Amino acid sequence: MQTGHVTTPFGRRPATLALVKGQLAITAPSPGARVEKWKVFRDVCEARERFGLQDRALAVLDALLTFYPEPQLDQDHGLVVFPSNAQLSVRAHGITESTLRRQLGALVDAGLIQRRDSPNGKRYAHRSRDGIIEQAYGFDLSPLLTRAAELALLAQEVAAERVRFRRAKEALTICRRDVRKLITAAIEEGASGNWLDVEMMYVGILGRLPRYPDRTQVEATLDEMELLRNEVINLLEMQLNTDYMHGNAIQNECHIQNSNTESIYELEPSSGKEQGESLPEEPPAKRIGVEQKRANAEQIKSFPLGMVLRACPQIVDYGPGGSISNWRELMTAAVVVRSMLGVSPSAYEEACNAMGPQNAAAAMACILERSNYINSAGGYLRDLTKRSERGEFSIGPMLMALLKANGDGNRLAG
Known part of the structure; x- marks a missing residue:
């Protein structure tokens, strides 16, 4: 007793x-x-x-x-x-x-x-x-x-929490600086894109951060700011890639027009069979269009898998064994969802070519999450594909909207 x-x-x-x-x-x-x-x-x-x-x-x-x-x-x-x-x-x-x-x-x-x-x-x-x-x-x-042992453990936990809090604040400061300077550079140098809207998103994220935040609020703001930074980098990379492809197109045209000093009509004529007829070459403009699509798909960055799953939790039910732990399992689940939503294989293949297989799978997860509001999943995916081919699409805003609408919304709102 x-x-x-x-x-x-x-x-x-x-x-x-x-x-x-x-x-x-x-x-x-x-x-x-x-x-x-x-x-x-x-x-x-x-x-x-x-x-x-x-x-x-x-x-x-x-x-x-x-x-x-x-x-x-x-x-x-x-x-x-x-x-x-x-x-x-x-x-x-x-x-x-x-x-x-x-x-x-x-x-x-x-x-x-x-x-x-x-x-x-x-x-x-x-x-x-x-x-x-x-x-x-x-x-x-x-x-x-x-309680000596308990007090020692509590002291260690508090010290570790303080270190984690300090590092989260440092990471947020660096991320804020990156986003602020990238937006300023884009506006001052006339990069294409709606940078004023991006700046408003930046201001809105900081506006939701309390004056004296705790660690959870700082980490939630850091998640949002990192997502915005990735979006800004994506937009700038697509802009730089478009400028690079346009420069290559002009250079290729000049090369095609000027490099052949001997016209084929100056050679000794003979029948087509003797000359060994070959199939007509693909027009330069078409080749450039294909290269542009591939370049866009390579330049659109994939967001972290955990972020995609937080924004689109319904896709997890269609993964192998009812779970998703890597990108391969997400892409497998996306194929199942594609068939379930009536998206044709060709539409999904075009999306993979335009934005990359990982982003295409993430796009299917977003479409599944909003399927109650989308009349035609196939048509919606084709529209995203066309926008991606023109360099006008990034999956970042879709993920941010779903994060705010789903369970992470309150956490991100901080």
Whole structure:
């Protein structure tokens, strides 16, 4: 039985069931258990937010530990300290008595100390003839010894959380800088595209970030900002690729017109069979169009698989075994969905050629997610394919819209 660890407060302070529950939850330290008292104090300071403690509560705990004579909390030497309020106030940097009582109550509620009240409410100790303390009334520090391992673990978790928070803020700062400067460069240098809308998206993402955000809010904003950065890079790469292909087309035309110094009509004529007729060459414009499609498909970047699955959770049901863990499984599921939605194989093949197999599979996942609002999935996919061939399509806005509409919407809104 643990009734020996349950005590009631003196005077008008009531004994609540919560107080009893907290005392029962703290088991007695094992015989011979000891821990360095200032290490425990540092762990409590590190994890103070988990207990809802203020700086003054830590100052009071520090003062209580100074009244324990040994450097280590040791069950064999007793763990009850019994300073007066006046002594505690002096060692706690002169805080008022009302503040002292309030912070002592906070330490008790946090389960870091326990009251051992005497019959008259005063703090004192009974000693033997040899001066050894036999019974003490005051504040019991045994919870610090009992919970030493728990406090150390909490301190490590809080420190790791702080590091993760700091790195998330650093990553968001870098991502913000990238997006801001890329948008500015695109606008100032006249790159084609609706960059004012992109800038409004950038401002909107930052506008949803609170003035004093927590780690979850920073990471949610970082997810959105990284998605926007990928979209901006996609648009710029498609623009640069289009300029490159146009330059190649002009150069190829000049080469075709000027490189043949001898006309074939100047050669000795003979029958077509003797000359070894060959099939007419593909027109340069057509070759350029095919190269353009392939280049666009290569330049459109695929977004992370996890992001696609968060935006389009319904596609998971059509994966092998009802799950999707890689791009190959997503593409397999997309083929099943294509057949189910009545999209022809040729339409899906054209989409794969125009935007790449991964983006085509992601597009099918988006169409499945919005199938209730799309009359013809095949026609919708062909329209996306044509826009992709013209360099006017990126899957980023579709994913962002679905992320906001689905379960991640509240998280991204931060």
